[in-house]
Amino acid sequence: MKNFIYQNPVKILFGKGQIGRLQNEVPKEARVMLTYGGGSIFKNGVYHQVIEALKGYHIIEFGGIEPNPRFETLMKAVAVARAENIDFLLAVGGGSVIDGTKFIAAAVPFEGDPWDILSKGARIKDAVKLGTVLTLPATGSEMNSNSVVTNERLQRKLAFASPYVYPLFSILDPEVTYSLPKRQVANGLVDSFVHVMEQYMTIPSDAPLNDRLAESILKTLIELAPDALKEIPDYENRANLMWSSTMALNGLIGLGVPNDWATHGIGHELTALHGIDHAVTLAIVLPGLLRVMKEQKRIKLLQYAERVWNLTEGSEEERIEKCIQLTEDFFRSTGILTRLSEHNVGFETIDEIVKRFSLPGARRLGELGNIDADKIKQILVSRV
Amino acid sequence: MKNFIYQNPVKILFGKGQIGRLQNEVPKEARVMLTYGGGSIFKNGVYHQVIEALKGYHIIEFGGIEPNPRFETLMKAVAVARAENIDFLLAVGGGSVIDGTKFIAAAVPFEGDPWDILSKGARIKDAVKLGTVLTLPATGSEMNSNSVVTNERLQRKLAFASPYVYPLFSILDPEVTYSLPKRQVANGLVDSFVHVMEQYMTIPSDAPLNDRLAESILKTLIELAPDALKEIPDYENRANLMWSSTMALNGLIGLGVPNDWATHGIGHELTALHGIDHAVTLAIVLPGLLRVMKEQKRIKLLQYAERVWNLTEGSEEERIEKCIQLTEDFFRSTGILTRLSEHNVGFETIDEIVKRFSLPGARRLGELGNIDADKIKQILVSRV
Numbered sequence: 001m002k003n004f005i006y007q008n009p010v011k012i013l014f015g016k017g018q019i020g021r022l023q024n025e026v027p028k029e030a031r032v033m034l035t036y037g038g039g040s041i042f043k044n045g046v047y048h049q050v051i052e053a054l055k056g057y058h059i060i061e062f063g064g065i066e067p068n069p070r071f072e073t074l075m076k077a078v079a080v081a082r083a084e085n086i087d088f089l090l091a092v093g094g095g096s097v098i099d100g101t102k103f104i105a106a107a108v109p110f111e112g113d114p115w116d117i118l119s120k121g122a123r124i125k126d127a128v129k130l131g132t133v134l135t136l137p138a139t140g141s142e143m144n145s146n147s148v149v150t151n152e153r154l155q156r157k158l159a160f161a162s163p164y165v166y167p168l169f170s171i172l173d174p175e176v177t178y179s180l181p182k183r184q185v186a187n188g189l190v191d192s193f194v195h196v197m198e199q200y201m202t203i204p205s206d207a208p209l210n211d212r213l214a215e216s217i218l219k220t221l222i223e224l225a226p227d228a229l230k231e232i233p234d235y236e237n238r239a240n241l242m243w244s245s246t247m248a249l250n251g252l253i254g255l256g257v258p259n260d261w262a263t264h265g266i267g268h269e270l271t272a273l274h275g276i277d278h279a280v281t282l283a284i285v286l287p288g289l290l291r292v293m294k295e296q297k298r299i300k301l302l303q304y305a306e307r308v309w310n311l312t313e314g315s316e317e318e319r320i321e322k323c324i325q326l327t328e329d330f331f332r333s334t335g336i337l338t339r340l341s342e343h344n345v346g347f348e349t350i351d352e353i354v355k356r357f358s359l360p361g362a363r364r365l366g367e368l369g370n371i372d373a374d375k376i377k378q379i380l381v382s383r384v
Numbered sequence: 385m386k387n388f389i390y391q392n393p394v395k396i397l398f399g400k401g402q403i404g405r406l407q408n409e410v411p412k413e414a415r416v417m418l419t420y421g422g423g424s425i426f427k428n429g430v431y432h433q434v435i436e437a438l439k440g441y442h443i444i445e446f447g448g449i450e451p452n453p454r455f456e457t458l459m460k461a462v463a464v465a466r467a468e469n470i471d472f473l474l475a476v477g478g479g480s481v482i483d484g485t486k487f488i489a490a491a492v493p494f495e496g497d498p499w500d501i502l503s504k505g506a507r508i509k510d511a512v513k514l515g516t517v518l519t520l521p522a523t524g525s526e527m528n529s530n531s532v533v534t535n536e537r538l539q540r541k542l543a544f545a546s547p548y549v550y551p552l553f554s555i556l557d558p559e560v561t562y563s564l565p566k567r568q569v570a571n572g573l574v575d576s577f578v579h580v581m582e583q584y585m586t587i588p589s590d591a592p593l594n595d596r597l598a599e600s601i602l603k604t605l606i607e608l609a610p611d612a613l614k615e616i617p618d619y620e621n622r623a624n625l626m627w628s629s630t631m632a633l634n635g636l637i638g639l640g641v642p643n644d645w646a647t648h649g650i651g652h653e654l655t656a657l658h659g660i661d662h663a664v665t666l667a668i669v670l671p672g673l674l675r676v677m678k679e680q681k682r683i684k685l686l687q688y689a690e691r692v693w694n695l696t697e698g699s700e701e702e703r704i705e706k707c708i709q710l711t712e713d714f715f716r717s718t719g720i721l722t723r724l725s726e727h728n729v730g731f732e733t734i735d736e737i738v739k740r741f742s743l744p745g746a747r748r749l750g751e752l753g754n755i756d757a758d759k760i761k762q763i764l765v766s767r768v
Contacts, residue, residue, distance in 0.1 A: 001623040003399025007553075008392070014640065015387025169391075206620040208607060209628050212600030220593040236590040239385040243640070244593050252636075256398065256627070 001207050001256035008251055010143045011169040014243065016235075018171045019046070022053035022090075025131055025169045030088035032059045033081050035101045037093045039063060044179035046135055050092055060084050065093070068150040068157065068271055068278065069100030071115065078107045078114065081128065089130040091167075094184075095139025095191075098132050102147035102165040105130045118149055118158040127164035133171045136180060137242040138188035138279065140195060140249025142170035150272060157268040172246065174238040185228050185241075186334035187279035192245035193221050193330070194282040198261045199254035201290065202367040204299045207257045214253045215307050220244050222308070222330060229334060262365035263289050266376055269353045276343055283331035283338045288379040290324045293366065340384045350380040385591050385640035392635055394527045395553040398627065400619075402555045403430070406437040406474075409515055409553045414472035416443045417465050419485045421477045423447060428563035430519060434476055444468050449477070452534040452541065452655055452662065453484030455499065462491045462498065465512065473514040475551075478568075479523025479575075482516050486531035486549040489514045502533055502542040511548035517555045520564060521626040522572035522663065524579060524633025526554035534656060541652040556630065558622040569612050569625075570718035571663035576629035577605050577714070578666040582645045583638035585674065586751040588683045591641045598637045599691050604628050606692070606714060613718060646749035647673050650760055653737045660727055667715035667722045672763040673755075674708045680752065724768050734764040 013021055026032060034050065041047040051059075062077045081089070081104060091101035105127040107114035116122035134142045141147070145166045150157045177185075200214035221244055227237045247253070266289070267281030276284075294301060298320070305311040305323035314322070331338050340346070356362065357373040365371040371379075397405055410416060418434065425431040435443075446461045465473070465488060475485035489511040491498035500506035518526045525531070529550045534541045561569075584598035605628055611621045631637070650673070651665030660668075678685060682704070689695040689707035698706070715722050724730070740746065741757040749755040755763075 001399070001620065001627065003402065005395065005397050007395035011389065011391035013389050015385070018387065207624065209600060209604045209624055209631065212604060213597060213631075216593060216596030216600050220596060223592060236385065239640070240591065240593055243385065247593065247597075256623070 001205070001210075002258075004255045006251060006255055007163075008143065008166070010167050010250075012143065012172060012246070013169060014172045015239070016173060016175055018173050019049045019133060019176075020053050022050065022133075022171070026054065026057065026088060026090065028057075030057065031084065031086050032057055032088045032090055033077070033084070033086040033104075034059055034061045034090045034092060035065060035077065035097055035104065036061070036063045036091075037065050037067070037097045040179070041092055041135065044135075044176065046092060046133065046176050050090070050133060060086065065097045065100040067096045068148075068275070069096045069103070071103075071118070071149050071151045072153070074100050074103050074107070074149065075114065077104045081108050087128060089128050090133070091130060092133040092135065094134070094136030095141045098134070098141040098167070099139070099147040099149065101130055101132070102141070102145075103149050103160070104128070105165050106160070106162060115151070117160050118151070121160065124160075124162040124164050127162065130165070130167050131169045131171075132167045133173075133176075134242070135176050136184055136188055137177060137245035138184075138191040140192070140246055142167060142172065143246050143250035148268070155272045157272040172242050174235060174242045177238050177242065178233045182229055182335060186336050187277055188241070188245055189221055189225050189228060189334055190283050190331050190336055191279040192248040193218060194263055194279070194286055195248040196253065197286060198263060199257065199259050201297055201300050201304060202258040202260050203296060205257045210253055210255065210257050211303070215304075217244050217248050217253070218308050225330070225334060258367035260367045262371045265363070265365040266353070266379065269356060270345065270349070273349055273352060274343065274345055276345070280336050280343070283328075283336045284340060284343075284383050285379060287324050287328045287338065288382040289371075290327070291382060292375055292378045293371070294320055296368065296370075338383075340380070346384070350377065350384075353380060385589070385594075386642075388639045390635060390639055391547075392527065392550070394551050394634075396527065396556060396630070397553060398556045399623070400557060400559055402557050403433045403517060403560075404437050406434065406517075406555070410438065410441065410472055410474065412441075414441065415468065415470050416441055416472045416474055417461070417468070417470040417488075418443055418445045418474045418476060419449060419461065419481055419488065420445070420447045420475075421449050421451070421481045424563070425476055425519065428519075428560060430476060430517065430560050434474070434517060444470065449481045449484040451480045452532075452659070453480045453487070455487075455502070455533050455535045456537070458484050458487050458491070458533065459498065461488045465492050471512060473512050474517070475514060476517040476519065478518070478520030479525045482518070482525040482551070483523070483531040483533065485514055485516070486511075486525070487533050487544070488512070489549050490544070490546060499535070501544050502535070505544065508544075508546040508548050511546065514549070514551050515553045515555075516551045517557075517560075518626070519560050520568055520572055521561060521629035522568075522575040524576070524630055526551060526556065527630050527634035532652070539656045541656040556626050558619060558626045561622050561626065562617040566613055566719060570720050571661055572625070572629055573605055573609050573612060573718055574667050574715050574720055575663040576632040577602060578647055578663070578670055579632040580637065581670060582647060583641065583643050585681055585684050585688060586642040586644050587680060589641045594637055594639065594641050595687065599688075601628050601632050601637070602692050609714070609718060642751035644751045646755045649747070649749040650737070650763065653740060654729065654733070657733055657736060658727065658729055660729070664720050664727070667712075667720045668724060668727075668767050669763060671708050671712045671722065672766040674711070675766060676759055676762045677750065677755070678704055680754075722767075724764070730768070734761065734768075737764060
């Protein structure tokens, strides 16, 4: 195990009816900006529950935060928040709304151009306090300090992290997920699954507990998926899905072990260039990455094959190929299309992505920083 | 899954050399009381490391906190802390020193008789801030808000919990455990194991992720035990042991599920009356409790038998009996004696314990509150 420092101050309020506790969590005298996305919270009753719980509060609304929240949109919210002296942000939505709200929180008191937070890793010294009401289990943003924002004009999708943007609290009521379309449930399942893989499927690292915690989440997601995707939602199923997806990226399973995150690095480019759903890009990239990097990840792939997919027969090569195939089959079983050609993405896009990773000073990806433009090309070409 | 609220603010600094970071964590202007136990920190160099890291600080020392820390001793520390206007407590030790220091932290600003905190559950409205340097992986106290204190005169061992006594930080350096005697490593293994069982081995609860997280810790402890008990300590082994024992009782695996804690409830009485090591009392009680409560816990026992002990052959009765036997064998493999008669405890003590649980208003134990004096008698008699 490697050294680590961990502190996660987010207060989780989990279960039925927890939205009713909002008034205990949001300071009474706060000037609140309620942020949300495309308006699904009006249809599923969440907006009504939140407004009901916050009766008597000073609230301003800022809706329309897109999936893959756009810098341009968020800067409009920053302007409103500054003009209205907002001192509390309440994000009601999924990972995009929460990520976007974290950026607003950091940008409001930021001196200088907030784009530097994303493009130059400019240091954040303060942020507006925020809380969340999660509506879509997927990104884990409700219990971490990360945020990913897209600059539409520059076609770039960039991340930042700061302890200042940990939510003070997150309300996780599994019932609010009942109205999610199947596509979003599928995205959440795959996103959570790949979050775990990024922190688990690396070189071996002498961390048997972390390995097993990661495998626990993977096995649970596989087990929950069929019922999660059925027409009629079940409370216990949704509750376990919601908690699994939070646990997948609240930092715990990544402590003391190498982290990969190359699938995300490559996937973000596909979203930036083609607007493909984040989770779908992960489902496209991961199988290719596992094959291209299989020597480096061999020990873990064999462990994954045995413990997650119960594969004990056949040669090492066969077990490795089989577990990668089963992973892709799992993604496809949710309805997600895992090939670039199925999304009308061809070699032109691959060339553009490879070009981005070939620029002088371009990041190399992966747990050993050895996934370069050549390997990225191999990975993407194998996924056409 | 049941509703839950969870917030764990403890900052964990894990790994080699982390004691050197103390000065970043303890406020510079603090008046610090350094608390410790019987003095092992002088022999193993931890005291020296701590004092070195806190050069220039105002420090007062309070040593001699016993295993099963005594109310009487802790009240002496409270008097000193009040007289010296102490505003930061640094516990350097195992669970007893940390539990004791939490009580000191709560008692110093408490108006009224601090014994009420333990005996009447008196409400805590404030506490002196504290941090810890953990030397013995076992109780999880370094990352939770619980404390257990013994009143020697009344022969009572009582617990309290308050969010005010969460450590601000805990330093977990696996190397400081190298000098632990085998008996303490064994106690830590068993204590951690039973902490998990208290949160896992209950009526079933539709929480597949929590079940697997609990099983992950159990399997890891079983796997680590043989090397942990060898003469020459290994860093990776001790690191994983330390993290497993923290994860066993930082609250996470108990979220949204029934909790038992009857083994602790009965074990505390054996410690209060006979001074038997806490972990040893758990190793004595648990096998008896599992047998007496096996109908209620049947589904989980069968799951535990299969997933933790790989038992798939034989009748249900056989698998249940076998997994209980393997659990006791595991405890004994650490050198711990698991029978009351091996500790010269006989029927007189059993009668006294049963009497305590027969008093009007006595607590009933277990996840359904149905472990009464009769069942406690059955459990203890089966463990002679």
